[in-house]
Structure formats: structure tokens, C-alpha cells
Amino acid sequence: MRRGNALTKLSTALAILLTLAASNGLAADVTIGRATEQNSLDPQFSDLGNDAATAENMFDSLIEFDSKLRLHPNLAVSWKLLDPLTWEISLRPGVTFTDGTPFTGADVAFSLNRARNIPNSPGPLASFVRTIRSGNSRFDRFTAGQADALTALEKTGLELFRGKGHCVTCHVGPNFTDEQFHNTGVAWSDHDLTDKGREHGAFKTPTLRELPLTAPYMHDGSIATLEDVVEYYSEGIRRNPYLDREIRPRHFTAEEKRALLAFLLSLSGEISY
Ligand code: HEC
Numbered sequence: 001m002r003r004g005n006a007l008t009k010l011s012t013a014l015a016i017l018l019t020l021a022a023s024n025g026l027a028a029d030v031t032i033g034r035a036t037e038q039n040s041l042d043p044q045f046s047d048l049g050n051d052a053a054t055a056e057n058m059f060d061s062l063i064e065f066d067s068k069l070r071l072h073p074n075l076a077v078s079w080k081l082l083d084p085l086t087w088e089i090s091l092r093p094g095v096t097f098t099d100g101t102p103f104t105g106a107d108v109a110f111s112l113n114r115a116r117n118i119p120n121s122p123g124p125l126a127s128f129v130r131t132i133r134s135g136n137s138r139f140d141r142f143t144a145g146q147a148d149a150l151t152a153l154e155k156t157g158l159e160l161f162r163g164k165g166h167c168v169t170c171h172v173g174p175n176f177t178d179e180q181f182h183n184t185g186v187a188w189s190d191h192d193l194t195d196k197g198r199e200h201g202a203f204k205t206p207t208l209r210e211l212p213l214t215a216p217y218m219h220d221g222s223i224a225t226l227e228d229v230v231e232y233y234s235e236g237i238r239r240n241p242y243l244d245r246e247i248r249p250r251h252f253t254a255e256e257k258r259a260l261l262a263f264l265l266s267l268s269g270e271i272s273y
Pocket of ligand 1: 161165166167168169170171181182183184186187203204205206207208211214216217218219220229230233244246247250260264
């Protein structure tokens with residue numbers, strides 16, 4: 001551990017008093033003065049600024065960032081992307097825990113697995129380590145060639161999604177997102193932006209898979225149901241100076257709204273974590 005280095009960083013922001021009382025050779029008291037309350041000493045429970053700063057004194061990372069966000073080896077000496085879903089990471093040999101137990105790949109796997117399941121964690125960590133895959137929806141089976149996987153109503157919905165609705169200009173690809181940011185008018189109210197998002201009220205196009213599990217909708221959860229989302233795209237668009245060119249009220253008929261909704265629901269399938 002590079003305790004000295006971590007402390008140098010910390011001491012610029014916080015007043016720190018360290019008392020290292022080596023009572024039994026392993027245990028030591030550490031007293032740290034802080035600007036705000038500590039949420040938790042569990043670095044996987046909370047990864048927020050202050051908690052992370054304390055954790056730096058006790059835990060080490062595989063790879064480190066420097067002040068310019070360049071990566072440096074730490075507990076990992078090298079890392080290589082084998083395919084889009086697999087990293088090969090080599091650990092520094094000879095590293096041990098404070099009680100002398102060797103640090104191994106199994107410990108890394110344990111840590112990553114643990115991080116995804118910390119109950120009530122307020123930190124943003126879990127969303128980075130959790131992988132959720134959705135697949136084998138009826139829509140997937142339809143595109144794989146099974147013509148009867150979608151009902152007639154859902155097929156009409158698909159046509160509207162591609163055609164009249166212009167939905168595919170943004171909700172494209174296997175995950176129904178172009179990974180881009182757009183102003184859809186959601187953040188516009190009373191002649192002003194309620195949230196500027198990325199810029200000018202633009203938010204990232206979300207996936208449309210597993211929608212029944214992700215209510216309420218939009219970045220601010222301001223639309224409670226999928227029926228209301230379809231209604232929004234039909235009549236509710238809030239015009240504003242930054243509105244995306246592809247967003248305008250599409251004036252769907254009642255039947256078209258039912259079809260679009262049915263199509264959106266056909267994007268749910270099996271989820272694996
Ligand atoms: C110009 C790009 C664009 C077009 C065209 C577009 N969307 Fe979206 N869609 C977005 C963005 C961006 C959001 C997120 C907005 C936010 O968070 O405020 C969104 C959100 C949604 C959501 C909510 C998802 C969630 O989990 O919150 C649904 C459902 C949806 N769109 C369906 C559609 C349908 C149906 C159409 C066609 C009628 C359509 N979209 C057309 C960009 C677009």
C-alpha cells in the first residue's frame with residue numbers, strides 16, 4: 001500500500017491526524033479529521049468522495065488513475081482486452097493481506113461479485129460492475145426469422161416504430177439506443193430547462209429492452225407509464241429551442257398507440273445477471 005502517497009492527497013482537502021498505535025503488531029488506530037460524516041468504512045457500500053478518500057488509506061486498487069486520468073499498474077501489472085466482454089488481468093506477484101495471506105485472482109473475483117450486491121448502497125459502484133443482459137424476447141425471435149413470434153398488432157407497432165414514429169432514428173441497434181444525447185422536450189417547462197442534462201436539455205437515449213421493469217420513465221421519472229410515454233410522443237412534445245429535429249408530435253390514432261405499446265412490450269425477454 002502506498003499510504004504516504006494517499007495521505008498527501010488527502011491532507012490537501014482534510015485535516016488529518018494519524019495515530020498509529022501498534023498494539024499487537026497488526027492492529028493500529030487511525031484517527032482522521034473529516035469535513036463531513038463518513039457513510040461507511042465499506043468501500044463497496046459507498047464510493048462517494050469522502051468515503052473513497054478514507055478507503056484509500058486501507059484498500060488498494062488493481063489499476064490507478066493519475067491526475068490526468070492516465071492508467072497505471074497497481075495490484076494489476078497488465079491488462080488486455082481479449083474480446084468485448086473479457087479482460088485478462090495479471091496480478092502483481094507477492095502481494096499479501098495484512099495477515100500474510102496471499103492476494104489471488106479468487107479475491108478479485110470475490111470483490112467484484114460482492115460489489116454488485118451490497119444492500120441499500122447509496123454509491124454509484126454497483127451500476128458499473130453489474131452486467132445485465134436481456135435477450136430472447138419475442139422481438140429477437142422475430143428478427144431471427146420466426147415470423148409468428150410477433151402478433152399482428154405488434155407487427156403494426158414495429159412498422160410505426162420504424163416509419164411514422166421515426167423512433168428508429170434514435171432507438172436503433174440491438175439495444176435500441178444510438179448511445180447519443182437528444183433533447184426530447186422532457187426537461188422543458190415554463191419556458192426554461194429544468195435540467196440541462198449533457199447540454200441544452202439533451203439526455204442519453206435509453207434502451208427499450210425490459211421496459212416494464214424500468215418505470216417510471218425518462219431521466220427524471222416524470223412519466224409514470226408506457227401508455228403515457230406513447231401519449232407524450234403522440235401529443236405531449238414540449239417544443240423548445242433545442243428540440244431534436246426528429247422529435248415532433250406524431251399524432252397517433254388510438255389503434256396506433258395500442259400497436260406501439262404492444263410492440264414495446266414485445267422487447268421483454270429473459271434477463272441474466
Ligand atoms: C431524437 C431521438 C429520439 C426519438 C426520435 C425517439 N426517442 Fe424515445 N427517447 C429518446 C431519449 C433521449 C429518451 C430519454 C429522454 C429523457 O431521459 O429525458 C427517450 C426515452 C424513451 C422512452 C423511455 C425509456 C425509459 O426507460 O425511460 C421510451 C419508452 C421511448 N423513448 C420510446 C420511443 C418511441 C416509441 C419513439 C417513437 C414514437 C421514440 N422513443 C422516439 C430519444 C428518442
